[in-house]
Amino acid sequence: MGMRFTGLVSFLGLFLAFATTAHAQSLEPLEHSHVAVGGKQIARAWLTNPTDRYRHFVLGDEYEAGSLVVEMQNGERHQLDLPENLVFEDRHVRLADLDKDGKDEIVVVMSDQKQGAALAVFEAINDITLIAHTPFIGTPNRWLNPAGIADFDGDGRLEIALVQMPHLVKRLEFWRMIDGQLARVAFADGFSNHRLGSRFQKLSAIHDVDHDGVVDLIIPDADRTNLLAISLYPENRLIRTWEFPTKIDGDFVYRERNNRHVLRVRAISGKIHVIDLH
Numbered sequence: 001m002g003m004r005f006t007g008l009v010s011f012l013g014l015f016l017a018f019a020t021t022a023h024a025q026s027l028e029p030l031e032h033s034h035v036a037v038g039g040k041q042i043a044r045a046w047l048t049n050p051t052d053r054y055r056h057f058v059l060g061d062e063y064e065a066g067s068l069v070v071e072m073q074n075g076e077r078h079q080l081d082l083p084e085n086l087v088f089e090d091r092h093v094r095l096a097d098l099d100k101d102g103k104d105e106i107v108v109v110m111s112d113q114k115q116g117a118a119l120a121v122f123e124a125i126n127d128i129t130l131i132a133h134t135p136f137i138g139t140p141n142r143w144l145n146p147a148g149i150a151d152f153d154g155d156g157r158l159e160i161a162l163v164q165m166p167h168l169v170k171r172l173e174f175w176r177m178i179d180g181q182l183a184r185v186a187f188a189d190g191f192s193n194h195r196l197g198s199r200f201q202k203l204s205a206i207h208d209v210d211h212d213g214v215v216d217l218i219i220p221d222a223d224r225t226n227l228l229a230i231s232l233y234p235e236n237r238l239i240r241t242w243e244f245p246t247k248i249d250g251d252f253v254y255r256e257r258n259n260r261h262v263l264r265v266r267a268i269s270g271k272i273h274v275i276d277l278h
C-alpha cells in the first residue's frame with residue numbers, strides 16, 4: 001500500500017505540474033464558490049472552469065471545478081487545469097502554512113472518476129504543484145468535507161480536520177503534514193458536517209471551548225441534532241455538547257463581540273441559534 005501510494009503521488013505531481021501552463025480561459029470564480037484571501041505569498045486563490053464530467057453533484061449544483069487559479073502577492077497568476085479524470089469537488093480553497101516554511105499551501109477536495117474524493121495539498125511558489133494528498137476513498141461518488149485547519153493538539157503544527165463521507169460513514173479525521181506526506185493522527189466515528197445536496201460546507205468552527213490554551217473543534221454529531229466540541233489535547237475527548245431541537249444546517253458564523261465569542265448556527269427550520277462560547 002505504501003509503495004503504491006507513493007508512486008501515485010509522484011505520477012500525479014508530474015502530470016499536474018505539466019498541466020499548469022498559461023491559459024486564455026475564463027478565470028471567473030466558480031458560481032457559489034468562495035475566494036480565499038492570503039497574507040503570505042498568495043494574495044487570492046479560487047476554483048474555476050465548471051465541468052459536469054464528474055456526475056456526483058453532492059454540493060447541489062450540476063458542476064464541479066476543473067481548474068484552480070492562484071494570484072500571487074506580486075500580481076502573477078497561475079492556473080492549474082486538472083486532467084479529465086479529476087475535478088475539484090469543493091466550493092472553498094483553504095490557505096494554510098502546513099509545513100511551517102512561511103509560505104501558504106492550498107488545501108482543496110479533489111475527486112477522481114473511479115476513486116472518489118481525496119484531500120489535496122498544493123504548493124504555489126512559481127507554479128502550482130500537487131505536493132500531497134490523502135488516499136482516495138476508493139469508490140466513485142464518495143466525498144469528504146474539510147472541517148477546519150488549526151493546531152488542535154498544541155504541538156505547534158497545524159492539523160486538518162475533515163469528515164470522511166459525511167452522509168454515510170461520518171468519520172471525523174485529523175491529518176498533519178509529516179515529512180512532506182499527509183499522515184492521519186486521530187479519528188472517531190459519529191460526525192457530519194454536510195447535508196447531501198447542500199451548498200453549505202462550513203458546519204464547524206474552531207474555538208478554545210474549555211479555555212486550556214489549545215483550540216477545539218465544534219462540529220455536529222452524525223445526525224446533526226447535537227453540536228459537539230472535540231479536543232485533541234491532552235487526549236482525544238468530547239468536552240461539550242449542545243442539543244438542538246431540529247437538524248443543524250447552513251454555514252456557521254463565528255464572531256467576537258465585546259470580548260465574547262458567539263457562534264450562530266442555523267437549524268434546518270431556518271431558525272438561528274446563537275451560542276455564547278465566552
Ligand SMILES: [Ca+2]
Pocket residue numbers: 096097098099100101102103104105
Ligand atoms: Ca508552507
Ligand SMILES: [Ca+2]
Pocket residue numbers: 150151152153154155156157158159
Ligand atoms: Ca498540532
Ligand SMILES: [Ca+2]
Pocket residue numbers: 207208209210211212213214215216231
Ligand atoms: Ca481547548
